[in-house]
Amino acid sequence: MNLRPETEAVHNANIDPSSGAIVPPIVLSTTFEYETTGNEHAPDELIYTRYQNPNRAALENSLAKLEGGAVAHAIASGSAAMLTIFQALESGCHIVSSDDMYFGIRVQLNEFFAPWGLETSYVDMSDLDALRAAVRPQTKLVIFESPTNPMIRLADIAAIAEIAHASGALLLVDNTVATPVAQNPIALGADIVVMSLTKYIAGHHDVLGGVIIFAEEDGFAERVMRLVRIGGSVLSPMNCWLAARGLQSLAYRVRAHSENARQVACFLAEHPGIERVLYPHHPSHPQYELARRQMRVGSGLMSILVKGGRQPAIDLVNRLKLFTSATSFGGTHSLIEHRESIEESSNTPANLLRVSIGLEHPADLIADLRQALA
Ligand SMILES: Cc1ncc(COP(=O)(O)O)c(C=O)c1O
Incomplete structure (x- = not known):
């Protein structure tokens, strides 16, 4: 079969x-x-x-x-x-x-x-x-x-x-x-x-x-x-x-990570406190067409560029309640990380936060981001 x-x-x-x-x-x-x-x-x-x-x-x-x-x-x-x-x-x-x-x-x-x-x-x-x-x-x-x-x-x-x-x-x-x-x-x-x-x-x-x-x-x-x-x-x-x-639940988890991330990306892309959202399955990504052609589904990983530079990005991390300030990605919990602080010899922009969208309800994640960006 x-x-x-x-x-x-x-x-x-x-x-x-x-x-x-x-x-x-x-x-x-x-x-x-x-x-x-x-x-x-x-x-x-x-x-x-x-x-x-x-x-x-x-x-x-x-x-x-x-x-x-x-x-x-x-x-x-x-x-x-x-x-x-x-x-x-x-x-x-x-x-x-x-x-x-x-x-x-x-x-x-x-x-x-x-x-x-x-x-x-x-x-x-x-x-x-x-x-x-x-x-x-x-x-x-x-x-x-x-x-x-x-x-x-x-x-x-x-x-x-x-x-x-x-x-x-x-x-x-x-x-x-x-x-x-x-x-x-x-x-x-x-x-x-x-x-x-x-x-x-x-x-x-x-x-x-x-x-x-x-x-x-x-x-x-x-x-x-x-x-x-x-x-x-x-x-x-x-x-x-x-x-x-x-592996047994991978396909279902990835589809949920992807859908949650898509909703979060849509919210953040419209928010005045965010300069840019880097998520290939959001139409604002310059390679959106390649993402649709090459990938069957998205993932939960995105990066965001916070308006105002390094300090506003760090302040945003500190105001979040559901997102844990931690490295890594791909797990059940949503994580957020100021990447430049941990990378050795990094070219990563100082206002970039890497976000791993977990398996929480997307409405709760969006509500947390809304209060932290207010
Ligand atoms: C894309 C990618 N490949 C490989 C690695 C290394 O994996 P590990 O932490 O299991 O050594 C990482 C770690 O973050 C990664 O992001």
Whole structure:
């Protein structure tokens, strides 16, 4: 039967044959009895939890299926996912990165990998001519987020995949903000999808995790798999179990986050205290048409530019009652953050607040914003 993603998500775990439990048990054992001694082991034989674990295997299968990939690796965080990809590249490789990535990725590339011999060029991915000019024969990887964090800009995945492939580079898309509910980069030409599971996938502010998904099990995918298993930055059984549980309600949560965010964006876009709302599913966003073409639904992440500069933005955060002043996004609670204060070497405008719209009722969120802006 060809099941839709919502149905697949609920039925992603088999009933436990030893107990009949519908919810899979968490397997904490670090080691597993050998099936035979003195012979070669089958590739899927459980041996040691750093190599594989039943909870990790279940989560990885679900995520690979959801993104249309051949293989997935669940890893300790979204940042560890990117770190592992960079570690798998050889010295002398060149990377073209979006100039608006989660700031930690820029820190990895500039502070740790540049001295290892990985060179990075930063481009605005909405400028395809700039991208064409930046790729070189040594370019191994083109990387970007769409939408970006925190400027909420989009990139045309199919168009960029064509440019990357024409120069012999792999395309890696960070799909954390959009989620597989909104878009599947592999279907649009990406070779690798990375996500922080910490955000929408786990969805409840209680899991740190990441995943790397490959469109094909090629040589590079094999090298990354070996780095994950030999290096050991794997996701723990408990966090795999929690992320797999989050997957079951992902589609419904993302649709609610998106609808709540759309209503909040409409309110804020009309408010005289707000200079601009950055939300791709609001018609004021310069890439609204691309958002409608490329994404099936929005997300709960937006940024707002507050009129008057840095201090009025900080004052707004302090007057809110339902929005928690905290980092991260993608969970049940609405969060708001003055981004420039926490980003290292940031180009983020001083009056920008990043807002993660949660699963509260949108009318309550709007009422809170109205009183705080009054
Ligand atoms: C788009 C994006 N990718 C990756 C990461 C890193 O994820 P993690 O915090 O799980 O390491 C973040 C963190 O905020 C992010 O916003």
